[in-house]
Amino acid sequence: MRITCPTCGSRDLHEFHVLGEAEQARPRLSGDFDSAAARAAFTDYVYARRNPAGPHDEYWYHGPCDTWLVVRRDTRSHEVHDVRAARGGDRP
Amino acid sequence: MTGFRHPSKGLIDRDKPLSFTFDGKSYSGFAGDTLASALIASGVRLVGRSFKYHRPRGFLGAGHDEPNGLVELREGARREPNVKATVAELHDGLIARSQNRWPSLDFDLLAVNGLLKPVFAAGFYYKTFMWPASFWEKLYEPMIRRAAGMGAASGLPDPDAYEQASAHCDLLVVGAGPAGLTAALTAARSGARVILAEDDFRLGGRWLADGGEELQALVAGWANELTALPNVTVLSRTTVAAAFDHGTFLAIERVADHHAVPGPHQVRQRRWTLTARRVLLATGAGERSVLCPGNDRPGVMLASAVRSYVNRFGAVPGRKAVVHTATDDGWQTAESLLAAGVELVAVLDPRNEVPAGMEGVARRTRVISGGAVIGTRGGKSLSAVGIRHGRASEWLDADLLCLSGGFNPAIQLMGHLGRRPVWSEAIAGFVMPEPAGGIRPIGAAAGIYGLREGLEQAIAGTLVDLADLGFAAQAPALPGLPDTPSGLVPLFWKPTLEDSGAKVFIDPQNDVCASDVVLAHREGYRSVEHLKRFTTLGMATDQGRTANVDAIAIMAHLEGRPMAESGVTLARPPVVPIALGAVAGARAGGHFRPVRKVPLHPWAEGLGAVFTDVGQWKRPQYFPRAGESDWQVTVNREVTTVRKAVGLTDVSTLGKFVVEGPDAGAYLDRVFATRPSAIAVGSCGYGLMLREDGFLKDDGMIARLTEQSFLVFVSTVHVADVWRHMQFCRQVLWPELDLSLADQSERWAQMALAGPKAEAVLTALLDEFTVDAHSLPPQAVREATVGGVPVRLFGLSFSGERAFEIAVAARHGAALAARLMDVGAAHGITAYGTEAMAVMRIEMGYAVGSEINGQTTAHDLGMAGLMDLGKDHVGRVLSQRDELMRADRPRLVGLIPVDPANRLRGGAHVLGRDGPATVDADLGWITSAAWSPTLGTSIALAMVKGGPDRLGDTVRIWDGMRGTDFPARIVSLPFIGRAEGGKDA
Numbered sequence A: 001m002r003i004t005c006p007t008c009g010s011r012d013l014h015e016f017h018v019l020g021e022a023e024q025a026r027p028r029l030s031g032d033f034d035s036a037a038a039r040a041a042f043t044d045y046v047y048a049r050r051n052p053a054g055p056h057d058e059y060w061y062h063g064p065c066d067t068w069l070v071v072r073r074d075t076r077s078h079e080v081h082d083v084r085a086a087r088g089g090d091r092p
Numbered sequence B: 001m002t003g004f005r006h007p008s009k010g011l012i013d014r015d016k017p018l019s020f021t022f023d024g025k026s027y028s029g030f031a032g033d034t035l036a037s038a039l040i041a042s043g044v045r046l047v048g049r050s051f052k053y054h055r056p057r058g059f060l061g062a063g064h065d066e067p068n069g070l071v072e073l074r075e076g077a078r079r080e081p082n083v084k085a086t087v088a089e090l091h092d093g094l095i096a097r098s099q100n101r102w103p104s105l106d107f108d109l110l111a112v113n114g115l116l117k118p119v120f121a122a123g124f125y126y127k128t129f130m131w132p133a134s135f136w137e138k139l140y141e142p143m144i145r146r147a148a149g150m151g152a153a154s155g156l157p158d159p160d161a162y163e164q165a166s167a168h169c170d171l172l173v174v175g176a177g178p179a180g181l182t183a184a185l186t187a188a189r190s191g192a193r194v195i196l197a198e199d200d201f202r203l204g205g206r207w208l209a210d211g212g213e214e215l216q217a218l219v220a221g222w223a224n225e226l227t228a229l230p231n232v233t234v235l236s237r238t239t240v241a242a243a244f245d246h247g248t249f250l251a252i253e254r255v256a257d258h259h260a261v262p263g264p265h266q267v268r269q270r271r272w273t274l275t276a277r278r279v280l281l282a283t284g285a286g287e288r289s290v291l292c293p294g295n296d297r298p299g300v301m302l303a304s305a306v307r308s309y310v311n312r313f314g315a316v317p318g319r320k321a322v323v324h325t326a327t328d329d330g331w332q333t334a335e336s337l338l339a340a341g342v343e344l345v346a347v348l349d350p351r352n353e354v355p356a357g358m359e360g361v362a363r364r365t366r367v368i369s370g371g372a373v374i375g376t377r378g379g380k381s382l383s384a385v386g387i388r389h390g391r392a393s394e395w396l397d398a399d400l401l402c403l404s405g406g407f408n409p410a411i412q413l414m415g416h417l418g419r420r421p422v423w424s425e426a427i428a429g430f431v432m433p434e435p436a437g438g439i440r441p442i443g444a445a446a447g448i449y450g451l452r453e454g455l456e457q458a459i460a461g462t463l464v465d466l467a468d469l470g471f472a473a474q475a476p477a478l479p480g481l482p483d484t485p486s487g488l489v490p491l492f493w494k495p496t497l498e499d500s501g502a503k504v505f506i507d508p509q510n511d512v513c514a515s516d517v518v519l520a521h522r523e524g525y526r527s528v529e530h531l532k533r534f535t536t537l538g539m540a541t542d543q544g545r546t547a548n549v550d551a552i553a554i555m556a557h558l559e560g561r562p563m564a565e566s567g568v569t570l571a572r573p574p575v576v577p578i579a580l581g582a583v584a585g586a587r588a589g590g591h592f593r594p595v596r597k598v599p600l601h602p603w604a605e606g607l608g609a610v611f612t613d614v615g616q617w618k619r620p621q622y623f624p625r626a627g628e629s630d631w632q633v634t635v636n637r638e639v640t641t642v643r644k645a646v647g648l649t650d651v652s653t654l655g656k657f658v659v660e661g662p663d664a665g666a667y668l669d670r671v672f673a674t675r676p677s678a679i680a681v682g683s684c685g686y687g688l689m690l691r692e693d694g695f696l697k698d699d700g701m702i703a704r705l706t707e708q709s710f711l712v713f714v715s716t717v718h719v720a721d722v723w724r725h726m727q728f729c730r731q732v733l734w735p736e737l738d739l740s741l742a743d744q745s746e747r748w749a750q751m752a753l754a755g756p757k758a759e760a761v762l763t764a765l766l767d768e769f770t771v772d773a774h775s776l777p778p779q780a781v782r783e784a785t786v787g788g789v790p791v792r793l794f795g796l797s798f799s800g801e802r803a804f805e806i807a808v809a810a811r812h813g814a815a816l817a818a819r820l821m822d823v824g825a826a827h828g829i830t831a832y833g834t835e836a837m838a839v840m841r842i843e844m845g846y847a848v849g850s851e852i853n854g855q856t857t858a859h860d861l862g863m864a865g866l867m868d869l870g871k872d873h874v875g876r877v878l879s880q881r882d883e884l885m886r887a888d889r890p891r892l893v894g895l896i897p898v899d900p901a902n903r904l905r906g907g908a909h910v911l912g913r914d915g916p917a918t919v920d921a922d923l924g925w926i927t928s929a930a931w932s933p934t935l936g937t938s939i940a941l942a943m944v945k946g947g948p949d950r951l952g953d954t955v956r957i958w959d960g961m962r963g964t965d966f967p968a969r970i971v972s973l974p975f976i977g978r979a980e981g982g983k984d985a
């Protein structure tokens, strides 16, 4: 498998580390960290996975350039549709 | 004698005779031979015994499809079992032995297994030996292993070297037969970077057997041109064994397998990782047999293999031949046999028409249209072929039966990518309907068997791929090609349930017969995947190349369904068996994984340290001195010296991350459950790192160097993971925070100086710096110099004693440690290792990896009070879940045995009551244990349900592994009084 890192170009799988699904943003809380709503939001964020048969956004880390990437990969064919730096912009 | 060497035919070098032995007997062949061709030319026909029934077997094929001719090559440590003699390149002095026979190939006592055939029928692994269970281990398995053994490994370390290499190209061409050579040449002339990988030691593929002199000259010219071009890499003796996603391929180059011993500094094999933008699969097609009774007798061969032996090697496998063919290609073999002077007894063809161009052959032999083979005779070698035509049957004297039942395109590599082939009625074979995963089958691999059509398709496909890659290319001029017919009709064995074909072998290596498929059908194992596992069909070293499609056809016939609906088992890597040595490459022995040495390694080595592996690190475990009888004596001395005087140890393996920027404090407050932003400049604080699910991830000290700069220490084994996590927090979770991260882990050597005399020793070390409670209080971080070299000092303790950590540029580490030992000598300093460190941290009740093991929370370890709940941080919300806050969770406590003679050990269970040791009596387990020389007793840390509520209770310590069961008391932590200075892991 190969991933095209926006910084380094097409690189082999062994340079990468996969974290998992990148389909949910971390809940942003203002204050009440122990409310039922906060726990429900974090339970969903930590444990619920969309796990689709098809295109799927995933977090991959490219070690040589210390960059977290969002890789859009088709889970059926392993085809990679898109790779971008997770933080956005041009700054890794 | 059956086989013989033709006086003139073949691409062998008759000026280079080679001698070799087979089963101890000497033979000779020529350079350019395979072991199989040399044996055939020497008249050897019996080359192996079958797996289950020990039936005599000869060569069936001439390549990787060979199921019978498996041999052991070489001797001693270089002995290699299960090599196909058909692909083993002959070299002088080659030593080969047959397998699977006892006591000898000619006289095999275990051939009696044939009489046990009903026992060994399909499914016997699952059914026959199921009962009673104890018989399996003691009787059945040893019996089967003895009877059905393959070759044996040498059992000795492999003396040869292997290596791995990588190469990239625009176009990878797999196979250098007619299609592959043409495609490679087309691409090479366009300037594209081309890799041409050929399994054989010679380029040319089918042309080596089928081409005349003109064509051989052309192939040689093309090979020379390709080899000379700078943009082309030709890898011969190289098998592309596996395909992975996105154009990545595994290939094995047999660099020195054709030598008895590799040359000086030469590897035996090289494992390639090939990366290609596009791939042309020119792997050809493998021939299928025509199934018929008695088809496993030595002398029954694939027609195309016979032609290879005759034309390429001048090794003629028989003197009187019968050809049974459903393909025009089989007629070419008939033609070659006639040209080699073999008596061609008859050609049987289900068709009524003689293929165009073969009329001359038909005139010189007996053509039996619609005829079929119904049996064979001969003990260890074929002597007669029984045939039926119309209602008549007769026996024909013959020592060679050539079978051609059709072809299977070699498309396994595309199967590795999960692509399923489809059935083509036109060629009676499974083909890939279209290019996929960047791989395009060309020529015979695409199911195009006509030479001209195949080359035209190969060139057209190459041009399309080159255009996609941005290369302008032109079709090469094709040579004058012989107009050979390539028609065929499907011809499969169609058993009835009454006459199921007990002697019709489908997979001769695994002794799978047509009757086994009938049995599988009767028992309901009808899908191709079930059929394979029930019969073991295609599980042998040839991976069922000649067998699978025939078996599927029989099942389709029994089911009354078309082949198109049957499907085929998915090919898995590797395409051919590969040596484990090649997989390991250079990563063997001491090179198995990197060894990381700390900057203080030479210092510790000089003191005679014993090292222990911590991940990839070598860490000094203890420092034995003369007269110390075992490690426990040494560790006791080291601990006692630290507690009473002073000791020095290495802590360089800690991760050291610098977090710097206006938002560094805010960032650390979100990464840690504590509040690092509250740490004063010039001071250190303890950090607890959680996972988002609320469990502990790591802990460590954090030093604030300036207003905007923090230094974070990370546990040795968590460095890589925590670094990625901190980058994730910075880049993904809170990209709006302004800070940067730098990993300085390997730039600093760091050592801990601990004990009541530490202040004095450190003062003696430093330039103009008197260490006391004011100049360097506990938790402080200060800059100083030693002989002008800057050092960083931390008032940190991991032992409970007054202690310091001293950091210096890595290159000065060993010298600084030596200097400390010098100035400490007057104070009785000792070097101590990880073992003494562990004893002291257990005495202090500090948690490390054994306790922060991914299953524990701050609450469990008694550190909930260190959390700052008034802010959002990773794990903040879920760490407070009710379930994680329960008092009866396993929580950290100390244990001391009631009887000091008993020794606590890690992994022992803590039981709450007398009686049987059952799960419901279980309260927890010991995570860490040590002998405390300070207290004179064994002590342990344990996770005990509701532990802190059971202080003073007596519990049972039960260890089923070591067979111990004794009482211990639950005590609070720490075991001994805590000095100022926090904790550092």
Ligand SMILES: [Zn+2]
Binding pocket: A005, A006, A007, A008, A009, A062, A064, A065, A066, A067
């Ligand atoms: Zn990168």
